[in-house]
Amino acid sequence: MQPSRFDEVAFFRALDQSGARALLIGRRALVLLGLPVLTADYDFWIAIDDIEPFNVVAARFDLRPTRTPDQARQHGRYVLENDEHVDVLVARSVPTFKGESVQFDELWKERVRVPLDDVHVSMPSLDNLILTKQIRSRPKDLEDIRLLRILKESRS
Amino acid sequence: MIPDGIADVIERTVTHEELEDALARPIPVDERDEVTALVRWFTTRYSSAEARLSYVRQAYERWRGHARPR
Numbered sequence: 001m002q003p004s005r006f007d008e009v010a011f012f013r014a015l016d017q018s019g020a021r022a023l024l025i026g027r028r029a030l031v032l033l034g035l036p037v038l039t040a041d042y043d044f045w046i047a048i049d050d051i052e053p054f055n056v057v058a059a060r061f062d063l064r065p066t067r068t069p070d071q072a073r074q075h076g077r078y079v080l081e082n083d084e085h086v087d088v089l090v091a092r093s094v095p096t097f098k099g100e101s102v103q104f105d106e107l108w109k110e111r112v113r114v115p116l117d118d119v120h121v122s123m124p125s126l127d128n129l130i131l132t133k134q135i136r137s138r139p140k141d142l143e144d145i146r147l148l149r150i151l152k153e154s155r156s
Numbered sequence: 157m158i159p160d161g162i163a164d165v166i167e168r169t170v171t172h173e174e175l176e177d178a179l180a181r182p183i184p185v186d187e188r189d190e191v192t193a194l195v196r197w198f199t200t201r202y203s204s205a206e207a208r209l210s211y212v213r214q215a216y217e218r219w220r221g222h223a224r225p226r
Contacts, residue, residue, distance in 0.1 A: 142178040
């Protein structure tokens with residue numbers, strides 16, 4: 001199967017213009033920060049009230065949700081997919097592996113906006129990105145924490 | 157498709173000790189320099205965010221092509 005002609009810049013532009021509060025998390029956020037890591041999918045954490053506008057943007061790119069907004073709110077997660085795969089976290093807060101509570105509103109308040117062509121991509125600050133990596137705490141998350149810590153040190 | 161055995165290893169939850177170590181251990185200078193050099197290469201060779209995203213998409217497709225069963 002050929003990869004889709006998914007236009008990332010157009011997607012992020014539409015998202016930026018939609019007003020949906022969506023933070024790019026996961027490895028693509030690391031890539032935007034300058035870390036060359038391999039990844040297959042997109043990961044977003046969105047405001048629990050913004051599922052509908054987020055899905056409207058996704059629909060323009062033929063990305064279909066695996067759950068209705070109500071189901072997504074109930075489960076805290078859903079996926080948008082065609083031959084692209086977008087994992088969407090939708091919760092007011094999520095506990096880390098250590099039991100610390102990570103609040104979407106806090107991450108949104110402290111977000112950074114990374115320029116991408118003529119738009120900006122919202123993502124958590126470096127410290128908060130490290131925090132999001134402690135939610136699942138898989139081996140690759142530890143590797144990402146290592147890279148983010150070094151990036152942070154090199155910037156300070 | 158990743159075989160189950162490998163997926164189990166990739167997707168396992170690390171131990172508290174492993175997480176604490178990742179968060180707190182001092183990072184040796186040579187390790188830091190290696191990553192810093194990699195970032196410098198990546199951000200110089202692919203100087204815009206869109207170029208970096210595009211590179212990763214292509215790199216993933218190459219990886220998937222090699223990983224696909226023959």
